[in-house]
Amino acid sequence: MPPRRRSCLKPAHQSILLWHVLVFAWYLRNYLGDCAQNGRLVDLTHTFDEDTIYWITEPNLRLNVTHNGTAPGQDFWYQKDEFSAATHGGTHLDAPSHFAKGRWSVSDIPLSNLVGPMSVVDISRHVLDNPDRHLTLDDVLEWERVHGPLPEDGVLMVRTGWSRFWPDKKMYSGTDKVKDVAGLRFPSIQPEVADWLIRNRKLVGVGIDTMSVDVPNTRPSVHVTLMEQNIYGLENVNNLDLLPESGAVVYVMPMKLRYASGAPCRIVAQIDQGGHSASFALCVSPNYLILLMTVLLAVYWLGHEMVGILKDAI
Numbered sequence: 001m002p003p004r005r006r007s008c009l010k011p012a013h014q015s016i017l018l019w020h021v022l023v024f025a026w027y028l029r030n031y032l033g034d035c036a037q038n039g040r041l042v043d044l045t046h047t048f049d050e051d052t053i054y055w056i057t058e059p060n061l062r063l064n065v066t067h068n069g070t071a072p073g074q075d076f077w078y079q080k081d082e083f084s085a086a087t088h089g090g091t092h093l094d095a096p097s098h099f100a101k102g103r104w105s106v107s108d109i110p111l112s113n114l115v116g117p118m119s120v121v122d123i124s125r126h127v128l129d130n131p132d133r134h135l136t137l138d139d140v141l142e143w144e145r146v147h148g149p150l151p152e153d154g155v156l157m158v159r160t161g162w163s164r165f166w167p168d169k170k171m172y173s174g175t176d177k178v179k180d181v182a183g184l185r186f187p188s189i190q191p192e193v194a195d196w197l198i199r200n201r202k203l204v205g206v207g208i209d210t211m212s213v214d215v216p217n218t219r220p221s222v223h224v225t226l227m228e229q230n231i232y233g234l235e236n237v238n239n240l241d242l243l244p245e246s247g248a249v250v251y252v253m254p255m256k257l258r259y260a261s262g263a264p265c266r267i268v269a270q271i272d273q274g275g276h277s278a279s280f281a282l283c284v285s286p287n288y289l290i291l292l293m294t295v296l297l298a299v300y301w302l303g304h305e306m307v308g309i310l311k312d313a314i
């Protein structure tokens with residue numbers, strides 16, 4: 001019986017290799033754990049129902065269930081329904097054509113503009129219960145001081161905290177009287193912010209957790225300033241309190257209505273998408289160097305073992 005071949009690596013080298021393998025296993029466990037936590041999806045949409053708040057001049061949503069029971073002449077369950085709704089109500093998208101002639105309607109907006117980095121400027125601590133406190137340029141500059149410039153081709157979301165009043169029309173809108181435009185009061189965006197954004201940053205959309213990106217009954221209009229530049233709006237956004245101020249990716253999914261100036265919209269955020277910050281961390285982390293060293297050592301060790309096996313065979 002041939003003598004058992006001895007490993008080509010010295011015991012000290014074997015110990016170092018084992019240590020690296022253990023560190024790599026620990027790192028992989030943590031990294032995969034992070035990935036599982038990252039990529040979490042958050043729904044930024046209010047559910048559409050009979051309580052959904054529409055713009056003050058518009059009718060409420062109507063859902064008419066036209067059949068709900070056993071299908072005629074069949075033995076299975078069958079439901080069908082029809083609905084009617086204004087385009088500007090609930091969580092919805094304002095297409096640029098809403099306030100700018102010749103600009104994109106809902107179906108014209110490129111898909112690439114509907115997915116991108118999202119920045120959340122949180123002014124809820126300034127607003128509290130004051131409907132007359134609006135996003136200021138200082139709020140945006142303070143956000144940028146912490147997080148850097150607003151990402152290119154991104155969506156800026158303004159968190160006022162007003163979604164907590166949904167669907168209480170009086171608290172949310174300032175009035176519950178039909179067509180009482182003069183009575184509208186809620187936090188929004190100061191016009192000079194929109195003016196600064198179009199001159200200094202390259203955004204694809206601006207959203208807010210109140211009824212409008214415009215300060216009620218105030219001119220110049222934020223809608224007009226943004227939409228002249230083909231920047232869309234998102235209104236009545238929900239759950240912004242569940243998001244980080246930066247690092248999330250937003251998916252804006254309006255109903256693809258041709259010629260429409262707005263559409264009901266499902267908006268979803270993905271927090272720290274795996275291919276985003278996590279992979280970036282992998283590239284720059286010192287752990288990456290450990291991983292690289294481990295792989296190189298493993299290749300070196302396997303190579304030597306293979307050479308040993310071949311020599312034994314010869």
Ligand SMILES: [Zn+2]
Pocket residue numbers: 087088089092093094235262
């Ligand atoms: Zn609208």
